[in-house]
Amino acid sequence: MNVESVLNTLPQVIPGSTGFSNNPGGGVATLNLRGLGSNRNLVLVNGRRYMFYDTSQVVDLNTIPAFLIDGVDVVTGGASAVYGSDAIAGVVNFRLRNDINGVEAGSQYSITEEGDGQRWDTYLAMGTDFDEGRGHITAYGEYYQRKAIFQGARDFSAVALGDSGTSLVPLGSSSVPNGRFYVNPSTVCVGSEDPNCVGGTSFTRGAGSLSANSTLGQYYTGPNTSRPFTTNDYYNYAPDNYLQVPQERWMLGAYANYEVNDWFNPYMELSFVNNRVANELAASPISGTFNIAVDNPFLSAADAASLAAIDAQEAAIDAALIAAGGAGRYNNPGVVGVGLASRTNAVSSRQALDERNAFRVLIGSTGAITSGIKYDAYYSYARTRNSNIQYGNISRSAFAAELLANRLNIFGPNLLSAEEVAAISITTQNTDISELQVAQASISGSLFDFGLGGGSVGFALGGEYRSVESQFIPDQALSSGDVVGFNGGDPTAGGYNVKEVFGELSVPLLGGLPFAEKLELNGAFRYSDYSLGGVGGVWTYTGGAQWAPVRDITFRAQYSRAVRAPNVSELFGGQSNGFPGATDPCATAGAQNDAALVAICTATGVPASAIGSGASLQPNPQIEGLFGGNPDLQEEVTDTYTAGVVLAPSFLPGLHVTADYFNIKVDNVITSLGGGVGGILNLCYNVFQDVNSIYCQAISRNDDGTIQNPTFVTAVNANAASLKTSGVDLSVDYTQTLGFGMFGAESKLNAFFQGTWTEKYEFAPVAGQQAYTCAGYFGVNYCSDPQGNPQSKYKWTSRLSLIDGPVTASLRWRHLSSVKADSLVNGDPVSASELAVPKLKAKDYLDLAFSIDLTDTYNFSFGVNNIGNVKPQLIGSDQQQANTYPGVYDVLGRDFYAAVRFRF
Template identity: 45%
Template sequence: MSAPAVAQTVDPATQAVPDDAAPADGETIVVTGSRLGGLQLQQASPIAVVSAQDFALSGQPNVENVLKDLPQLVPSTTGASNNPGGGVATADLRGLGSTRTLVLVDNRRYVAYDSNQVVDLNTIPAGLIERVDIVSGGRSAVYGSDAISGVINFVMKKDFSGAEVNANYRINEAGDGGTFNGNLLLGGNFEDGRGNATVYFDYTKRNGILQSARDYSRQAQVDDGEGGLIAGGSGSIEGTRFAIGGVNRKFEPDGSFSAYSAATDAYNYAPSNYLQVPQERFLMSAQTHYDVSDALTVYAEGQFINNRVKNQLAPTPFTGSVSLDADSSFLSAGSRALLQGLDTDGDGFVTSTIYRRLSEVGNRVSSLDNTAYRTVLGAKGDIGGGWNYDAYYSYSRTKSIESQTGNVSRSRVLQALRTTYDTGGNLVCSDTSNGCVPLNIFGAGNISDAAAAFITIPVQNSSTISEQVASASISNRELFDLGAGLVGIVFGTEYRREQGSYNPDFSLSSGDVVGFNAGEGLGGGYNVKEVYTEVAVPLLADLPFVKKLEVNGAYRYSYYSTAAKSVNTCSGGAVWSLIDDIALRGQYSRAVRAPTVSDLFSGASQDFPAATDPCTTAVALTNTNLNASCLSNGVAASVIGTAYDGGSTQIQTVNGGNPALREETSDTYTAGIVLQPRFLPGFSFTADYYKIKIANYISTVGTTNLIRACYGDADNGYTPYDASYCGSLPRDANSFAITDAANTLANTGA
């Protein structure tokens, strides 16, 4: 069904309701999907429209909460996204990813929030929105890169006059998560209506909700292997799990040890995470235009946005091979005896892989401060003979500063674990530099405040993304008439430059920080030069079974400074109105998505995706193929089929960019029917089919898929699909667990 529409004009003679009632004299309605304009239901591609009234009646302070209910969009990053999150809201048409959905404001690119060049919907001033057009299907020939799944265009009010003040406060049924929003809209005409200036101010504050506040989210859950869910968690526990020779044990608070059970001892990390991310945002927007003459209208606009968000994760899980002091006074007599018995070289230390949740340090908190601004300067006008021009320059820039607390220095943990006794018989660090304090990890709650302070490391990183666009076009919507209507054509050229950087502090870039967001920096950019054209040609009209037949076509040539180089996109479609009540439509589009700054230039970084090591499962004991694969990849026969990784549901993975990436290309087909029966004034029904196929799809293979390729799965009897992927899944020599799975970006397929 089409989106709800505002009241429309009814023809008193026929009682028919024209689609998007006819424009007044001199007024041009431009609906997204074509630079030549047109009415919503007379386009070859499906278009849904959300009106300003829909936003007003929703009472929602954020744009995301209105658009997320549309069936064309699938869930993406929202205010409920904590890991990753950032407090942004993104649009994902047809489930192909937010980077494949082009978001425009008044047919122009808007400010991105990060180096993936994705727009945060909540930086768009909701109080200025006239309507939102959602176009499904590739639109790269018309608008350029990124429009693979479609376009979302926010059309803003142009001539607001008066003052409007709004304020609302929302609270959840449970009585928490309150959100306040207030905004002020001021506008006025001048010079007898030849000019207008409008300013808009908006403030939003949203309280956070922890997952511990809800029954359904306070417990981490995992697949039980039979289609259900059971309580799960991380193998990095507060009491320290340690593995020597594949045998898993845990320390008790008194320094003694006991057997570790993944079913009962796994750490529940869920309660500390946010279910609703706290946010504070200030937004200011201004726009103006002035008609110097029919041939010249100058216009300008600008936005300033400051967005502050917190994300929170459970305390840092420390995993790695360490040297344990076999004679430490932190240990019970039984634990000392165990370690001393394993000290085969007599140096007083035993090498062991440990899994410790450093709860004494506190939760990991990321405080993100995003500041963005955008300016547009342009001119347009009528130069005679039906020809119009529009030229503008825009510049946008976003800078993000992220401060993290609760992070831990790996080097200091290793330093604080290697202990000895001083002349007074006191346990001290073997290396006392930097004020080292011995670290008692042998039991939950045993780390002293001084030791926690020693291993804690505050970190900060910053990132910027900037975009410059210079665009010019000339169009004629009344070129000539073939007898069925006026032919329209547009020619244009565009230059766009994207530049981004990510600058972690030394602790992050060196890899010394244990936890999240560790990784190398990013720096780079690219430019693209483009020319394009679009034409709409009415061929037939007022014939039997052909009330109107119109065809359209578009072509764009782009030259990228990256490996993509020369890129061609095109589209063609037709609308066939059999009678006033029934129309058929179809469109073919070749669209592209060029790799983003992040895709091309991001450095290596750590991630902990959900994945299961198949060699820990019971089937690894009974399936000959899987058992052989586990042995050949370094898992000891004695631990196959056991939870030697502590029952962990996450696998440490390394991600990164790739400057050799080529552009994605897609072929999109849409076909549909439009019904507007005259006997039902105001009613319209549309049904559309779409098919989108993407080649050179930019993605990581995924840790789960790497594992599946290396070890096979139940569907093929655990025969490896491609054993070469096993090299991307290195294992720890002591615990045999998969660590640092290599998962960098690639043009993966279709």
């Protein structure tokens, strides 16, 4: 019912965003070939670009009518010469049926063994030939609904888990609905600069219950009743999160073609999709230091006394500072700054509703120019608008004001009144708008024949124009930073266009000769002129050969140079300053004794006398950085090599085997420069030590060498990383007639196998530096980017089908090999004995399906997926969400479905 559920079983695919992606969510399903990232493969419908859903220019598979798919062509490896930008990992083309004459209607219902997660899909398609078969039109509509499953509905995801040494333990959150309140005792010296306060007066700020339990603090069990907080009071947020995200989808469309004459055959395609998806997270956690009045009526007696004592201490400190000729430090009698970690369950959970409306219009024409040459020209326009409405957000400023005014009772479970909820709550809305225009014209056909049995030389030549425009309009409250709950965002707006010329050539040199049953060469090129200054004009090209010494065996090889231009989000994403924790190597103790470090520090603007001076050179543990889009980005560049063999032995009719080796390398990969501020500083001063490197050039300093306003570290997007992957694809398809049948004259047995061995997958956040090994590994430490999901070294899908007249019975076997923790091989490797989950075991899933043609008009099918009710292995800190990777490992359990289809 959803395209994603089929494609993600392909061994070449590592799941991207799915119906199990709740945080982050958005209700989209994306394709991720080879694990290279959903923005590095191209999704086509009927061979043409489709509509994408946001500023990242990625297609949502939910917008493709699954019930009309006639076939799916998957081309893995660089294909930019043929299809243009984005086809780095490959191309997936969905071919829609054009053979409907009459009416087709169908409905399918699915439900898990637990009785939840219902999915219902119903569709109607009408098609007809007209004008004596010169034209055809198909119109369709679909309604799809998917019910939610919360993580609390499954044992494996009901409790949030984390790692504690070698054990999995309940993790939870220290921000709790009852509230957690604390004061960190601090020592203040007055009248002396000596750190030991020699000759001065020492004041200790902190007293009573709020400082007795350090940062654990006090926990309110009821109104005006508190006790010391313990780790057993941590909040289990798991049950409040979706395991399966609910979805509702309406789809309408039509496509038609008509042969006016030999040279003019117009066609058109229309699509409209309304997709509604909700995401839900636990109620907003709010933490930090907030001012509380000493006379707050909601405090327990012990905590009120503690606040009063602290307030008195602050008054004494201020008095001593003023008497010594200085200014008071606190200057706020009757008010104390208290650390709190609360959770606003009394408001609501955090809810985000995405409503995405997308449409696409395509018109074109094809026809003959000569008897051997035809043309094809079309124009398409696609637009997607997404409204993201968020509930359950809290205004930090309103929260602070209401708390200080003694109008906000967060001292206990769910004590907020309706007025208090209204005072601190804030509803926010973000908007995405994306547009794509494509105009293409091409000619293709045959040129001449070498006369050596190979056939005619084929060619294609054409031009294309594309325009991309996208914008992200964040809610002003979110972008201001005042909202607690969902993440804020900065505005994004921009676009670009590209003009292209392309050509393809197929040259069959030999055919039907000894040791040359077939010998064919192919090649393609594309020149693209981007309006982007960082890209400009780029060439992509490919070349390959096929050689069949005999009819039963064919060898093939291909080389491709492909590119991906940066998308709107990467280019024009709003830039903003942040303050991450980082260390300035020039300020560290002993830096002045390292000659190489002294040289590079001096070259980048640090006075020699300041090197190694600690706080004088780095006054704060945070260093300001600039983050966001970079309009000067260049294109990513890929080299792909493939070589393989095709076997179709004449002595074993019905057998077809293909095996292909692939090797893909992506350079200039777009990522945050150096991995962020800390990475840039480390790479400049400890690794490259070259003032002209992009890392040193990203650092600006003041005259005294410090990095603080108005200077900062520029950590915007850059072409800084690299990716490599290689392996072997194997496909085996065999059909054997059985010579007998129970429901038909003769039955047949089909065995199909499709598998991939991933030899290596390496991601280097900084090109030329240590690459992280990720093939056969999982984790959030090193292998979470760019694909984010475990990549088994061995993944296959096999199917055994018995076709007996109108009855088909099919057994499918899906296999994922084991994966190990990525910290075992990357960075400073640890031993397996030090980890709570050093390995995820192999998973095997069996699915059973039956299809019965009751008549020529009616079909009934039913089946069960995950017959063995195989559950995911529990993971702690290395999880994606729900204590596992829900897009990779089955989280529904045993799942049943039944469907009917009518044709008349």
